Amino acid sequence: MYKLLIVEDEHLIRRYLTDALDYQELNITVVGDAENGQEGTAMIQDLQPDIVLTDISMPIMDAFQMFEATKAQDYQKVILSGYNDFTNAKKAIRSGARDFLVKPIDLEELRNCMVDVTTQIQLQRGQLADTDGIAIDLLKDVRYSRDHVVTQVLTWISEHYACKFTIAEMASDLGYSESYIYKKIKDHLGVTLNDYLNRYRIRMAINQLIEDPSMLIYEAADASGFSDYKYFNQVFKKYLGMTTTDFKAKVLQWWRIFYVLDRIVPF
Template sequence: MHKLLIIEDEKLIRKRLVYGYDYESMGCLVIGEARDGQEGAALIKSLKPDIIITDINMPVMDAFDMLEETIDYLYSTIILSGYDEFKNAQKAIKYGVTEFIVKPIEEEELKNALKRAIDQVRVNKETQLFESRRRKLQGMQLIDSSMKTPNDEIAQEMVKYIKENYQKKFIFADVAKQIGYSQTLLHNRFKKYTKMTFNEYLNKYRIQQSINQLKEGKKRVYEIAIDCGFSEYKYFNKVFKKYLGMSATEFKEKV
């Protein structure tokens, strides 16, 4: 069911819009009603409707101000207007208004407007899904592209250490002891050839491994965090979100 919100200051018209039409047969469900744009904006933010039907001139806040305040929320809009308001209503095109209906409202006209609004909702959701997948892919490519093998023997030894020990808890002194050089030399050498610190590379590698496990879907997120060398789940999630733009749980749901 598509969530429908009614915003109209005239009580009789609002009640008719809420109760006078068979929205269920059109795949819609009225989830709320508002008397003015201010109430409407609050309900858009809290209820996140798919479609809103709104009058254009209302007290406290009109439709234009309401659409401006909620411009970051994704929904289709059907504007109700009087004959003398139609030209003014066209200004709302920049807010992605789907339809204009001139009062008095005819049932068939409303039904057709809802059909077109539902089509727009479908397009919006497909676009949103595409963008989400694109950002996820970009995040993964960002990690992959920065994990190239450095063109330096000592830096390569450090990368090898990461790949063999990323699941364990260790400190940089352990790396220096294993490779046989001072911490300062290793730190400078690694940054010179990878353009990032050792810890940054380590975190990226661990996140890359966690992505592989999240795709498999065999373990819980906190188990994957531990498997990939993060002793604290909160820190793992913070690092994951830094590189992917979403939490590990959100990534798992999308995958």
């Protein structure tokens, strides 16, 4: 998991950013949050995050002063600003910022930014090859939605995907009928519920295999909620166009993968 630190002086925005995305799906974990650059500096030095998502203007110490104080640490910088400030954007670039996002935050833009940043980290660490890669965009056909029921369903899946559950059990737990959930997902995301669940589980299996190349395929299948190994292989090949054996041999062994996570935010 890539470690993300959020630095933002406005409490509500800080809390919002902490819960805004399904960071787990992006192979990211939020390790902490700070309300100013001084706190952020201490946490960067202590927690050694891979990514720092930070506001520019903050009391006590702003983002640029924080960057200067932590220049010995290696992390990706993503800047937030309350307005489209060209001067600060140029300064952010000079400070080595990976991206510059303008408030109010567009969640799809934020997610795409996190995808770009994690891909850059993997490239720098030699986990990805930037040539002759294989594009894996499992959720490219899934639309973005802020519908309340859809949010509940996707959140439930992100919390329970590793369990062997039925749609009936999920519906009962959420207090909706199966048919209602099926219709909501299809109408708002443009894919069926089973299709989304399979895509999500395969995504999480790939995350685990990239994180731990020594993991056996059946272990990744079990850890991502598939009760049948053969079915996992079938679904895997359907979405990736290769068998799990080929994936292990050609992709993980030689690190020849360009892992693109695009266009699905559950909030």
